[in-house]
Amino acid sequence: MNRILIAALLAFAYVVVPLALGSNAYVVGLIVAALTIGGIAIAWALLGNLGGMVSFGHAAFFGIGAYVSALLTLRAGWPVFPSMLVAGFGAAIASIATMPALRLRGPYFALAILAYAEIFRILATELKPITGGAAGLLSIPRLPNVLGLDFGSKLGGYFVILTIVVAAMVAYDLIRRSPYGLALKAMHDSEDATRVVGVNSTMLKAWMLAVSAFITGMVGAFNAHYINFLEPDYAFAGQWTTLAIVSAIFGGYRTVSGPLLGALVVYLVDQLAFKPILPQGHQIVLGVLLGAMILFSPGGLMPLLLSRLSRKEASHAA
Amino acid sequence: MLELILQSLFSGVLSGAYYALIALGLALVFGTMRVINLAHGELVLLGAYISYTAEEKLGLDPLASLPLALAVVVATAMAVYYLVSLIKKDRELNSLILTFGIGVILTNAVLMIWSADIHSATTAWYHDAVIPFDILFAMQAELVFAGIGIVLVGAVWWWLEKSWYGRALRAVASNRDAAKLMGVNPQLTEVLSFAVSGLLATVAGIAIYTAKVIQPAMGHHLTVKAFIITVLAGMGSVPGVLLGAVLLGVVESLTVTMASSALQELAGMVLFLVVLLLMPSGLFGRAKRRG
Numbered sequence: 001m002n003r004i005l006i007a008a009l010l011a012f013a014y015v016v017v018p019l020a021l022g023s024n025a026y027v028v029g030l031i032v033a034a035l036t037i038g039g040i041a042i043a044w045a046l047l048g049n050l051g052g053m054v055s056f057g058h059a060a061f062f063g064i065g066a067y068v069s070a071l072l073t074l075r076a077g078w079p080v081f082p083s084m085l086v087a088g089f090g091a092a093i094a095s096i097a098t099m100p101a102l103r104l105r106g107p108y109f110a111l112a113i114l115a116y117a118e119i120f121r122i123l124a125t126e127l128k129p130i131t132g133g134a135a136g137l138l139s140i141p142r143l144p145n146v147l148g149l150d151f152g153s154k155l156g157g158y159f160v161i162l163t164i165v166v167a168a169m170v171a172y173d174l175i176r177r178s179p180y181g182l183a184l185k186a187m188h189d190s191e192d193a194t195r196v197v198g199v200n201s202t203m204l205k206a207w208m209l210a211v212s213a214f215i216t217g218m219v220g221a222f223n224a225h226y227i228n229f230l231e232p233d234y235a236f237a238g239q240w241t242t243l244a245i246v247s248a249i250f251g252g253y254r255t256v257s258g259p260l261l262g263a264l265v266v267y268l269v270d271q272l273a274f275k276p277i278l279p280q281g282h283q284i285v286l287g288v289l290l291g292a293m294i295l296f297s298p299g300g301l302m303p304l305l306l307s308r309l310s311r312k313e314a315s316h317a318a
Numbered sequence: 319m320l321e322l323i324l325q326s327l328f329s330g331v332l333s334g335a336y337y338a339l340i341a342l343g344l345a346l347v348f349g350t351m352r353v354i355n356l357a358h359g360e361l362v363l364l365g366a367y368i369s370y371t372a373e374e375k376l377g378l379d380p381l382a383s384l385p386l387a388l389a390v391v392v393a394t395a396m397a398v399y400y401l402v403s404l405i406k407k408d409r410e411l412n413s414l415i416l417t418f419g420i421g422v423i424l425t426n427a428v429l430m431i432w433s434a435d436i437h438s439a440t441t442a443w444y445h446d447a448v449i450p451f452d453i454l455f456a457m458q459a460e461l462v463f464a465g466i467g468i469v470l471v472g473a474v475w476w477w478l479e480k481s482w483y484g485r486a487l488r489a490v491a492s493n494r495d496a497a498k499l500m501g502v503n504p505q506l507t508e509v510l511s512f513a514v515s516g517l518l519a520t521v522a523g524i525a526i527y528t529a530k531v532i533q534p535a536m537g538h539h540l541t542v543k544a545f546i547i548t549v550l551a552g553m554g555s556v557p558g559v560l561l562g563a564v565l566l567g568v569v570e571s572l573t574v575t576m577a578s579s580a581l582q583e584l585a586g587m588v589l590f591l592v593v594l595l596l597m598p599s600g601l602f603g604r605a606k607r608r609g
Contacts, residue, residue, distance in 0.1 A: 054411050056418070100595045106410045107354040111545050112594055115587040118542075122584040238538070242422065249415060280433065284426035290419030294412050295404050 013162055018155055028154045030271055031264075032226065035161045038263030039219035040240055041247035042168045043212040045259040048248065050175065050184045051208035052191075054106075057113030058216050058244055060098070060120045061091040063235035065217025066224035067124060067131060073141045073225070080144050084221040091217020092210040094120070102205050121236035136231030143225050157226045164222060165260060168215045172256050175211070180204060239283075243267065246286045249293050252300025262300065321453050326575035330568030332460045335467030336529075338563035339522040340540055341547035342471060343515030345559055348548065349491035350504075350511040352410055353402055356417040359540030360424035361398075361516060365391045365523025366532045367428055370437050380439050380528045388520045394424070395516030399509060421537060429534040439528040463525035468560070470521060474514065475556040487511060539583070546590040552600020561602060565589075 021027045044058050068090035072083040101112035124131045131137070143151035143160060150156050175181055187194045187201050195201050220240075224230050243266070244259075251262025266289065274282040293300065344358045365387045372383030398420055405412045439445070444459035478484035487507045489497035494504055522540075526532060543566065550562035566586055573585035593601065 054414060101591075104594065104598070107414050108549075108594065110414060111354075111542070112591065114542065115546075115590050119584060119587050119591075122581065122587075126580060126584075245415065245418070278430065281426035281430035284423050284430070287419040287422030287424075287426065290422065291401065291416055294416045294419065295401065298407065298412055 010166070013166075014159070018158065022155050025154050028158055030268060032154065032157050032161055033271075034264045034267040035158070035165050035260075036219055036223050036226075037240075037243045037247055037267050038260040039161065039165045039168060039222075040216050040244035041251070041259035041263045042165065042172060042256075043215035043219070044241075044244045045248040045253040046168075046172050046175075046215070047208055047212040049254045050172075050181065051205045051212070052184075052188050053102075053205065053209070054110045055113045055212075056110045056241055056245075057098075057115070057117035058212075059236050059238060059240040060113065060117035061095065061213040061216035062220035062223075062240045063117075063120060063124065063232070064094045065091045065220030066230055066235045067137075068217070069221030070137050070140045070224045070230050071130065074137060080141055080225055081146075084218055084225070087221035088214040088218040091220070092214040094217075095209050095213035096206075099206050099209065102202055102209065117236055117238075117241070121232050124232040124236065131232070134232060136229060136234075138229060140224050140228045140230060142228055157222075161219070161222050161226075164215075164218055168218075169256050169260065171211070171215075175208075176256070180207075184208070242283070242286060246290050248300075249290055249298075250301060254299060258300050265301075322575055323572070325454055326571040327568055328454045328456065329460075330571035331564050332456060332464045332567070333571065334560070334564030334567030335464035335471075336522045336525040337543060337547060337567055338471050338560045339467050339518045339525070341544040341551070341563055342474060342556065342559050343518040343522075344541070344544040345548045345551070346474075346487075346511045346515050350487055350508050351402065351413075353413040353417070354545065355398060355402075355515070356414060356541055357398055357421040357424055357537075358417075358515065358519065358544060359542070360421045360428075360537035361391050361395055361519040362523040362526065362540050363428055363532070363534065363537035364394060364424060365520035366527040366536075367432050367523075369524045369527045370432070370439075370532065373440060379441055380444070380524050384520065384524060387524060388517060391520040391523070392513055392516040395512045395519070396509070399512040403505075403508070421541065425534055425537050428537075432534070434534055436531050436533045437527070438531040441528075444528040457529055459525070459528035463521075463529060466521060467525065470518065471556065471560050474518070477514075478556060483507070483510060543586065546586055548600075549590060550593050550601055552602050555600075555602045558600065558602030562600075565601075 017031070021031070040058055040062060043061075044055060047053055047055055065084075065087040069080075069083040069087035072078040072086060073080055078086075098113060098116045101109055101116070104112055125134050127133070143156060145152070149159075151160055183194065183199045183201075184204055187199065187204065191201055220235070224235070243263070247263035247266045248259040249262070250266050251258030251260065253259060266286070270282060270285060274285045278284070340358070340362055343361075344355060347353055347355050347358070368387040368390050369380045369383045372378040372386055373380055376383075378386075398417065401420065402409075402413050402416060405416060439459070444457065444462075446458045448456050448458055448461055450456070478488055486497065486502040487510060489500065489502055490504050490507045497507075498504060526536075547559060547562040547566055550565060551558035566589065569585050569589055570582050573581050
């Protein structure tokens with residue numbers, strides 16, 4: 001049942017959506033942007049759910065991925081897809097720099113990561129010879145033609161970001177089901193007890209941070225090649241973090257599919273319904289949404305909707 | 319060169335005074351509720367914009383707008399308290415996300431009401447120069463609010479150390495259950511800490527409006543600065559907050575003088591990380607595991 005559902009959803013995303021909406025560049029553009037946010041939201045939720053750490057600085061990894069890939073293609077002449085992969089590793093390596101913050105807990109970790117994001121943004125602005133400084137990088141190579149498929153088009157971009165997002169969700173699910181997932185879950189309940197039975201919790205957290213940074217970096221790299229332009233204030237903008245947090249909380253950050261669903265709903269509703277009414281300050285809706293979710297359903301919308309289903313399943317099993 | 323350094327030390331100390339007001343409010347709420355109020359900088363922002371409107375529309379002197387700004391900011395702080403108090407589960411992290419959301423709401427509300435323009439006080443008196451010892455320079459507003467800031471921080475310190483409510487507040491901060499058994503109402507102290515933090519935020523907002531410029535995106539940066547200062551200070555030390563604030567102010571202004579103004583924020587962040595990683599209990603705090 002579950003497999004059929006997943007196959008149907010994949011077929012819908014890869015076949016039905018392009019056929020139905022492919023001709024409408026505006027709508028495809030919106031969906032690509034929503035999937036971009038969704039990718040960061042999944043990475044954020046992976047760290048939040050499995051690692052138990054709230055981050056306010058995922059923009060750091062997004063920006064680093066974007067810059068690494070852009071610079072590799074522009075300055076070293078690398079092809080785009082390998083650069084995007086390396087950008088993911090670049091972000092993961094950058095996350096090593098943030099690992100001393102892992103010994104901090106709760107709010108301290110959240111804000112230390114924010115400090116890193118600020119530092120990276122200022123460095124990108126100041127290292128003019130490499131990054132082009134505040135003026136930014138222009139004409140970043142677009143996604144290439146491969147085997148007659150033009151990934152540089154809007155629809156091509158859709159397939160690329162969709163694949164990144166699906167791969168991220170698969171990775172998330174695999175980690176969750178692995179023995180490490182179990183250890184991480186135990187860590188969530190009591191970190192001290194988990195350490196006592198011999199789990200190296202700091203190491204596990206560090207891995208989750210690196211995986212989360214890798215995914216975010218890939219998404220950032222995709223975005224750079226998709227819009228062909230980069231500047232520090234955009235690449236490291238707080239909105240990448242804010243939108244991802246709102247999406248993940250809205251969809252339910254303890255589920256694999258919740259953050260993506262959240263991103264699609266939150267971004268599309270924000271852009272289609274609220275931006276036209278409130279051109280300035282429409283992000284106020286995001287704040288309201290975030291507050292309301294935390295107060296009324298901290299588990300997100302998905303658990304709320306799924307609670308009936310799972311109750312049915314539970315009674316079935318009994 | 320020496321004069322430049324002296325000047326930047328002086329300016330740093332002056333900014334430290336209003337930084338201290340902001341950081342002390344954040345620390346008070348953290349002490350009593352274990353909640354980092356990420357909307358705290360936005361309270362300062364709100365105070366600043368009320369003062370701007372009062373000067374612009376009613377012709378009030380920024381200092382005379384204090385009662386009005388105080389009413390609005392403290393009311394908002396109460397609303398934040400009420401919302402945070404609704405959280406029952408996993409309060410430390412959920413309140414972080416909730417107050418982050420409230421910060422987004424307040425920033426965008428300010429943006430919608432007052433637009434993104436930059437403003438500063440128009441009353442000329444505040445911008446007049448003062449030249450102490452013939453070599454240093456300051457605006458009158460900076461001196462006035464540095465004075466008010468130091469007096470207020472001193473007053474809060476005295477209040478926490480000597481008054482019954484202050485002691486109750488510290489009791490709740492150190493052991494909530496024991497304080498309850500001694501007849502302290504924890505809710506009351508929480509409300510008080512939010513009210514005092516709103517008061518300090520209002521004064522800081524007016525200080526920024528008269529001595530610097532204000533813009534809607536500022537709130538978030540102020541919250542981060544206040545958090546940096548509480549980390550520098552270590553929890554539970556009022557003089558530590560003042561020293562941490564002055565330290566941040568001095569490091570920032572020295573960076574501007576010696577390197578460039580683009581690196582001002584970077585200096586604060588690096589200082590923050592170094593202290594956080596090497597001296598986790600802060601420069602003046604008691605040794606204690608965090609979180």
